[in-house]
Amino acid sequence: MRQNATERSRRVNVRTPEVMERVQAEVEDHYRSPIVEKIRAKGGTITLGNTTIRLAKDFGFCYGVERAIDLAYAARKVFNDRKVYLLGEIIHNPEVNRQLTEMGVISIPLGRQEEDIAKLSRDDVVIVPAFGAETSLMNVIAERGCMVVDTTCGDVMSVWKRVRGYATQGITSIIHGKAVHEETRATASRALGDKGNGHYLIVLTLADVDFVCDYIRHGGDRAAFLERFKGAYSEGFDPDLHLKRVGVANQTTMLKSETEEVQRRVQVAVQDRDGAELAKQNYQVFDTICGATQERQDALFEMLKRPMDILLVVGGYNSSNTTHLVEIGEQQLPTFFIRNAECLRSLEQIVHFDLHAKGEKESYSTQLAGDGDIVVGITAGASCPNNLIEDTITRVFALRGIGTEALEAALASS
Numbered sequence: 001m002r003q004n005a006t007e008r009s010r011r012v013n014v015r016t017p018e019v020m021e022r023v024q025a026e027v028e029d030h031y032r033s034p035i036v037e038k039i040r041a042k043g044g045t046i047t048l049g050n051t052t053i054r055l056a057k058d059f060g061f062c063y064g065v066e067r068a069i070d071l072a073y074a075a076r077k078v079f080n081d082r083k084v085y086l087l088g089e090i091i092h093n094p095e096v097n098r099q100l101t102e103m104g105v106i107s108i109p110l111g112r113q114e115e116d117i118a119k120l121s122r123d124d125v126v127i128v129p130a131f132g133a134e135t136s137l138m139n140v141i142a143e144r145g146c147m148v149v150d151t152t153c154g155d156v157m158s159v160w161k162r163v164r165g166y167a168t169q170g171i172t173s174i175i176h177g178k179a180v181h182e183e184t185r186a187t188a189s190r191a192l193g194d195k196g197n198g199h200y201l202i203v204l205t206l207a208d209v210d211f212v213c214d215y216i217r218h219g220g221d222r223a224a225f226l227e228r229f230k231g232a233y234s235e236g237f238d239p240d241l242h243l244k245r246v247g248v249a250n251q252t253t254m255l256k257s258e259t260e261e262v263q264r265r266v267q268v269a270v271q272d273r274d275g276a277e278l279a280k281q282n283y284q285v286f287d288t289i290c291g292a293t294q295e296r297q298d299a300l301f302e303m304l305k306r307p308m309d310i311l312l313v314v315g316g317y318n319s320s321n322t323t324h325l326v327e328i329g330e331q332q333l334p335t336f337f338i339r340n341a342e343c344l345r346s347l348e349q350i351v352h353f354d355l356h357a358k359g360e361k362e363s364y365s366t367q368l369a370g371d372g373d374i375v376v377g378i379t380a381g382a383s384c385p386n387n388l389i390e391d392t393i394t395r396v397f398a399l400r401g402i403g404t405e406a407l408e409a410a411l412a413s414s
């Protein structure tokens, strides 16, 4: 059997007990927050004076991110006499990537990775991020003979297994995700299958899905279809041929309710075209939203059942799962997507990412101002370290005239 690119790469194990002990200490030093841990231990809510901060039950680093960071730190320690490269970002959080850069890990930017990797040698180490990497990149790394520290999350790999299976059966993968996201690109490359003759189509919005469903039911203008999804389908993809048998998969960090709707709409379209019996062969599905993403979305829905004045979502602006938390929040209350505590410039001025304008901007906010009682909700995506949450908590209290000493005293007294 032909080996796939990941199997052919020269993987190295950096997880020795001695290394991991040192890694653990360093990771805790960089990202741990005793204040967050104490608030969580008290049930997730703290009130000081007229200000209440409520944390979501689940937020911050997931198991996949923790593992990726541990392995990247371990790689730097084990190979302290070599050049250690990283494909893009280890996760989508600027603070974590900054730490790795300071430790001497060299990020190879997206867009010129194959070109840069082609210059590496057997002495070099390449870290594959938590999202995984495209098979074409893994092939170049394997050809160069570089040592590979692969931090790809197991949940991402289980999606790969599923789309490879679709390819083996001649089923086209319809992937719900962002075509430019590293994870979706990596998954799409596996949807080609081990023989490279599989197909995929990436859809992002429900409008995309409706367009595809219409084509499944009635056919249509092939050229218009290909133009609309340019850059989001496999080479040689033909909607007249490759929508006959489809299997839905998704980027692990999508909004769960939306992914379920994608699955439902595609299934109904295939049933309308083929009838219920034949549709069982021509439509397949596998829910690949990861547990951590789901827990964070569920925790926010739970948190939103109680009244709050404002929601702060902390994380990297390019983090998919964090973006979906913002989408959930802003349907219900004023919600600000902030990179870190510095975005809270004053009680009135908040620098934040506007999902609709797709850019960072400064907004005037009335929610934190004044001296009345307020409840501030805080959550964060799977790539946000607790130290950034702590900074946000202390910043909110400081703006409301409550110092860190008072916060620590309140946490120590109960």
Ligand code: SF4
Residues within 6 Å of the ligand: 062, 063, 064, 065, 130, 153, 154, 155, 156, 252, 253, 290, 291, 292, 293, 321, 382
């Ligand atoms: S968000 Fe999910 S898929 Fe991504 S690293 Fe975390 S556990 Fe893995």
